[in-house]
Amino acid sequence: MKPGCICYVTDRNYLFITLVSAMQARAQVASSRADVLLLAIDDGPEIDTYRRICDREGIVFLNVAARAEAVLKDALGDIYRTGFAGRISAATLVRLVISDFVTGDYGRMLYIDGDTQINGSLDILLQRDLPAGRFLAARDYTSVMRSAGFAVPDRFSPNFQRLGVPEARRNYYFNAGVIVSDFEDWKTIGRNALAYFADSGGTLQFHDQDALNGACWEQHLPLSNRWNFPRQFLHLRARLSYQPEIVHFMANPKPWHGVLPPWGKKEYGAYREVIDRYPELAGDIPTLSPARFQAYRLKSTYYDLRDRLQVRRNGRIAAILDEQFLDVPHRAADRPPTSATPRLVTQP
Template identity: 30%
Template sequence: MLQISRQKDTMSVADLFLFTTDLNDEDFRTITDLVTDHGITTIKLDLDKVLSEQESLSFRETHISISTLGRFFTGPCIDPKYENILYIDGDVQVVGSIFDLANADIPDGKMLGAIDRHFLKAKEHDKSGEKTREYLKKLGVSHESDYFNAGILAAKRETWINLCKEGFDYFVNHSKDCMFHDQSALNAVCVGRRLPMSPKYNFTTMFAENNFVNTVRPSIIHFTGAEKPWFSKARPWQGRFIASYVELLKQFPQLEAFYSLKQYFHSSGQAGLSRIDRHANRMWLLTRILTPWRVILRRRRLMNYLKTTRFFI
């Protein structure tokens, strides 16, 4: 959010809202005091209260926190004077201008989103590919290019509110089919209502793994997967962004009071995180040693997608 706040053109057409989930009053005030001077407004969501009312929910255990469901409830918290909502996950780095994205005039009833890893996996002839095809079929997604990543999304405010309500209702009724939680639910309810967004504004790890940095020239890098930029030294980024989080803690030492990142920089808490990196690097090498043709096919498929797709933005 600080990276966005320094973009004068973007800030001329947008305001920044930081949503938190289930912080106590003291911690929420700490965050609010830190960001107010940077033009950021904080909004507190009581997610535990909302979810506790839904006894039948199933939430698949992964590296993804249950707080990801919070996006379903953000819309009504935004003043009606705002016409559009641009939603951005926290596991990103904003490395270029997002003015065009923030200023986009998206049609009513449409959601803007970029393709996800399933675009590649659905065409591959292995167990993972078969599982991916079954997953998309359950959601009603007929073509893998229609499935989108939920990390960066944009829509008219009323459209956002309506689709998020539909998405949460879908998740409540089909949570076991929602392998990727809110992302699954949003894909199910947005069939036919999603507009393709360039990976320039949601440059997921999939694109980095296939060497598209220079081709796409991303503005928002999104670290999908368990290898997060504040600790990971795994490929493809190999720790490039860790220093920025160290500097952030130096700038705002108050952050350590309620979510210490020391474990990411000291050996005492490094064991689990190192396992994540080792697994990621191992999979990187195995793909290239055991199935080198897959690397070529994936890159070719992505290149064709970029050349033939008419992106809304």
């Protein structure tokens, strides 16, 4: 048995982006400690190119296109056939059933979204003791804001009543972009979440993330945002006791679009460096139209300046981000209250 695996799941649109993060992850953990696996759910002529590059970079490339469709159709039935067109990426759900496609014998699984950058060693996530049946995930952006005492617009806020998440746990609604679990435990955790998604009729607002929070909050233990750092808070890095090890670039714009606050040349350059190394991938980097790029530049500059000037707000948010859940024993207040198995609350 190998101690661990670091898993990525991507569709064709994010294949290049995910490769960059996977290459960074490979550089941050010894091959004796973990395999880095990239699961591609779409087939196409570019697959051989990515397989060759992954082989060169020490990344295990798995083309699971045919199998992924079969697994999701079996689990979701009509939801898969009618509910995915342009609305839900199958990659978001395949992460729930990674063990259906990975045949290796692993102790620990670290799942990472492709729109991330890895800045430091991942060893602590692969080595830390984890209670049986539990998994680690960091607060979502909305939970950080809520924990700091700020309102979250309804369109960004989960429907906690529908998910059946108790009041005491709502500030711990977690982001599904980085998950740490024992590999065997994830077989049950992920399947329970997929069944929950199916029971919802595919109508959950935040898809697999809502499904995991609704079905599995009792198994969840908080992880420091050091390991899943929302890019909206990059301007607060100097206020923290740590530097983010994994930055998650949620929402548009993205760092591969260009140098746009709050990130700089380093974050943008990570994608250009891979293009310089593998010029055959140059056409795969997602781009924006010039007009949209300039609109994002103005918007990003405004929000970055505004956020930097909000001193009191910044202090409250930084205090939440600075909580080191991974580095200390979990406090009693952080443990989910005992209750019956969570279930989806039927909407009237």
